[in-house]
Each structure stands twice: as C-alpha cells, then as structure tokens.
Amino acid sequence: MKFTDFNLVEALHEGVEAIGFEKPTPIQEQAIPAILDEKDVIACAQTGTGKTAAYVLPVINFAYNNVDKKGIKALVIAPTRELAIQIDKQIEGFAYFAPVGSKAVFGGGSGDSWDEQKNALVKGTDIIVGTPGRLIAHLIMGYVDMSALRYLILDEADRMLDMGFYEDIMKIISYLPEQRQNLMFSATMPPKIRDMAKKILKDPVEINISVSKTAKGILQGAYMVYDDYKIALVKGLIAGKEEKLPSILIFSSTKVNVKRIEQELKKLNFSLGSIHSDLEQSERETVLRKFSNRQIQVLVATDIVSRGIDIENISMVINYDVPQDPEDYIHRVGRTARAESKGIAITFVNDADMAKFSRIEKLLGEPIKQARLPESIGKGPEYNPNAKEKFGNRKNGKFKKKVKKS
Ligand code: AMP
Numbered sequence: 435m436k437f438t439d440f441n442l443v444e445a446l447h448e449g450v451e452a453i454g455f456e457k458p459t460p461i462q463e464q465a466i467p468a469i470l471d472e473k474d475v476i477a478c479a480q481t482g483t484g485k486t487a488a489y490v491l492p493v494i495n496f497a498y499n500n501v502d503k504k505g506i507k508a509l510v511i512a513p514t515r516e517l518a519i520q521i522d523k524q525i526e527g528f529a530y531f532a533p534v535g536s537k538a539v540f541g542g543g544s545g546d547s548w549d550e551q552k553n554a555l556v557k558g559t560d561i562i563v564g565t566p567g568r569l570i571a572h573l574i575m576g577y578v579d580m581s582a583l584r585y586l587i588l589d590e591a592d593r594m595l596d597m598g599f600y601e602d603i604m605k606i607i608s609y610l611p612e613q614r615q616n617l618m619f620s621a622t623m624p625p626k627i628r629d630m631a632k633k634i635l636k637d638p639v640e641i642n643i644s645v646s647k648t649a650k651g652i653l654q655g656a657y658m659v660y661d662d663y664k665i666a667l668v669k670g671l672i673a674g675k676e677e678k679l680p681s682i683l684i685f686s687s688t689k690v691n692v693k694r695i696e697q698e699l700k701k702l703n704f705s706l707g708s709i710h711s712d713l714e715q716s717e718r719e720t721v722l723r724k725f726s727n728r729q730i731q732v733l734v735a736t737d738i739v740s741r742g743i744d745i746e747n748i749s750m751v752i753n754y755d756v757p758q759d760p761e762d763y764i765h766r767v768g769r770t771a772r773a774e775s776k777g778i779a780i781t782f783v784n785d786a787d788m789a790k791f792s793r794i795e796k797l798l799g800e801p802i803k804q805a806r807l808p809e810s811i812g813k814g815p816e817y818n819p820n821a822k823e824k825f826g827n828r829k830n831g832k833f834k835k836k837v838k839k840s
Pocket of ligand 1: 454455457458459462480481482483485487
C-alpha cells in the first residue's frame with residue numbers, strides 16, 4: 435500500500451513526501467481509511483507504530499477541505515507536555531504545504547505562553563493539542579468556542595487514566611459538541627480503557643496492533659546484577675563507544691536514582707544530561723534538544739519520556755531498574771528501533787526485581803536473553819522467575835510498603 439492510495443489532498447502527499455515516509459505503517463493502513471470514512475476508532479497501538487500520523491493526516495485533510503470554516507476543528511488530548519509538543523510538531527510538518535494551523539496548549543510555561551495559548555484558542559486555531567489540566571483551565575474561562583469541533587482525539591489514553599485524568603477528560607468533553615468523531619489511541623486495553631471507550635465512542639472500528647510485543651529489530655538482553663555493580667556495568671557497556679552508540683537512553687524509576695546515576699556517570703566523563711519531574715519545562719526541552727542533536731551521548735530519564743517522546747534513532751536503551759508495569763518496559767524499549775530501524779535494549783535485574791522481570795517475559799510471551807556479567811564484576815544474583823512480587827522501594831535493606839498500582 436502507498437500513501438497515494440488514501441484519498442488525501444495533494445498538499446498532504448507533498449508533506450508526507452517531504453518528511454520522508456515511503457509507505458504507511460499497519461496502523462496507518464487501517465486507521466486512515468476508517469477515519470476518512472467518518473468512523474469512530476479505538477486503536478490499541480504502542481508508540482513507535484506510527485499512530486500519530488494515523489490520526490493527524492485525516493484530521494489535517496478535513497481542516498484543509500474546510501479551510502473557509504472558522505473555528506477549532508480538532509482537539510487532541512495527550513498526557514504530557516512533551517507528547518503534546520511532539521504531536522504539534524508532527525502536525526506542523528505534515529501541514530507544511532497546507533493552510534492549516536495547530537497549537538500546543540500545556541502548563542508550566544511563562545505568562546506569555548498562557549496568553550499565546552489563549553489567543554490561539556480564541557482565534558479558533560484548526561487543531562489544538564493539549565494536556566488535560568491546562569485545557570480545562572482555559573475552557574472554564576469561557577472564551578473557547580468549541581462549536582465547530584469535528585474530532586476529539588485521545589492519545590495515550592491508558593497513560594492519561596494512570597495519571598488520574600479521567601474526570602478532567604470527561605469535563606473537557608462536556609464542553610464539546612455532541613456530534614463529533616472520536617478517536618482513541620492506547621498502548622494497552624485494560625477494562626478501565628474499554629469502559630471509558632464505551633462512554634465516549636460510538637460504534638467504533640477497532641484496530642489492534644500487536645499490543646504486548648516490542649517492535650521488531652530490537653535486540654533485547656538482560657543482566658542479573660546487584661545494585662552496587664550497575665554503574666560499573668553501564669561503564670563497561672558504553673565506554674569508548676561514542677561512534678557505535680551515539681545516543682543512549684538510561685531509564686530509572688525514580689528521580690532520586692536518575693540524579694544519582696547522572697552524578698556517577700559525570701564522574702566518569704560521559705557527555706550526558708538528565709530529565710525528570712524536578713526540571714522546569716524549558717530545562718527539559720533544552721536537554722531533549724541536545725540529546726536529539728547528538729550534543730550529548732547519554733540521557734538519564736524517569737518514565738516521563740518513556741511514552742510518546744519521539745527521538746529518532748536511539749542506539750541503546752538501558753533499563754537501570756525493572757519498570758513497575760510490564761507495559762512500561764514496552765514503552766521504554768520502544769524508544770529504540772523506531773519504525774524499522776535496529777536498536778539494543780538492556781535491562782538490569784537485581785535480586786528484588788525478579789518477579790517484575792518475569793511478568794515482562796510473560797507479557798512478551800518469551801524469555802529475554804540473559805547475558806553473562808564481565809569477569810571484573812563477578813557473579814550476579816541467580817534468576818528466579820518464580821520469585822515473589824515485592825511492592826515498594828528498597829530502603830536500608832528493607833522494603834517500604836507501598837500501595838500497589840492498579
Ligand atoms: P509514533 O508511533 O506516531 O510515535 O511514530 C513513531 C515514529 O515513526 C516517528 O518517528 C514517526 O516519524 C515514524 N513514522 C511514522 N509513520 C511512518 C512511516 N509511514 N514511515 C516511516 N516512518 C514513520
């Protein structure tokens with residue numbers, strides 16, 4: 435199948451060509467015709483599958499064909515500002531040859547950015563991409579006219595529910611016209627997502643793009659390793675490999691750990707940066723830009739970047755610890771080998787993370803290959819896939835009790 439097989443306006447084909455997409459990905463093949471056919475869509479697709487273009491192209495197409503009609507035509511709701519910015523950028527790219535505008539609306543910026551967002555909303559910019567909290571903040575002011583809205587898109591719906599945005603989303607919807615086309619994208623389809631879909635979508639076309647599998651082309655491996663040896667292992671894996679591994683993303687679950695890993699690796703003279711929730715929006719953007727531009731080789735991050743963030747050609751992902759939810763593993767390693775390129779994903783498993791690791795293997799439906807530790811590090815813990823799950827953070831050798839995430 436080719437992009438020209440879709441009934442899209444010429445300006446969009448030019449945009450697709452300029453961006454360099456040669457043929458549609460499976461989600462695009464399935465979603466674009468359904469959306470052009472005016473159907474509601476629920477799609478189970480992880481990031482890296484090309485889901486953004488799958489909804490962005492038909493939406494820009496509609497805006498183009500209705501360029502004389504003023505007003506906001508599509509609202510995309512996304513969980514994080516990073517994702518909102520990225521979606522907005524993709525729209526800008528595809529719409530380069532089309533008179534269609536978009537604006538990202540998210541919190542955390544300066545007063546100027548509030549005013550800019552307000553102007554875009556009041557003026558009726560074609561496509562608004564926003565995070566829930568900030569969208570509501572504008573909507574309750576009463577100056578946003580949503581009467582021309584044709585599309586509501588929920589991107590990373592499962593993430594939004596995990597972040598507690600259900601009420602906010604329903605509130606935003608109360609400002610929208612009843613007659614509209616609804617598109618919902620989610621990496622996973624737990625019952626709570628299905629329940630929400632039932633409330634929002636009408637007779638949707640269901641699309642399922644291999645939920646629980648990681649992208650092809652990712653070489654996955656794991657080390658059983660005690661915490662004290664993890665920095666040495668990182669060093670052994672990446673030192674002197676600036677050419678072979680020009681961009682490495684290291685994930686850790688907590689910002690405390692991210693800061694600590696950053697400090698330790700700085701001592702070893704790696705060129706690196708970090709990203710976590712303590713940073714200002716502008717600081718996060720600067721670090722992400724430097725990483726994308728290859729000015730820094732290593733980015734240490736909490737899960738805020740694991741979903742949705744589109745940094746091209748990451749050569750290696752290191753899970754410094756095992757993520758709490760198996761789906762987060764898929765998101766983390768999905769940062770590499772995007773859209774058919776090759777990549778490496780390595781996971782460090784300590785004695786306390788074995789149960790979590792075995793849940794990931796179950797979700798993948800196959801074991802992850804284990805690598806032997808270098809001799810300088812010695813022996814790691816023995817893998818026990820039947821280890822009991824331990825919830826909580828390890829502190830002073832004890833586990834602090836923590837409520838299990840639902
Ligand atoms: P997404 O799943 O929307 O985050 O997209 C993942 C990555 O795949 C992004 O870098 C896109 O630019 C890229 N991509 C999306 N569709 C295609 C396509 N048809 N051909 C090549 N790359 C694509």
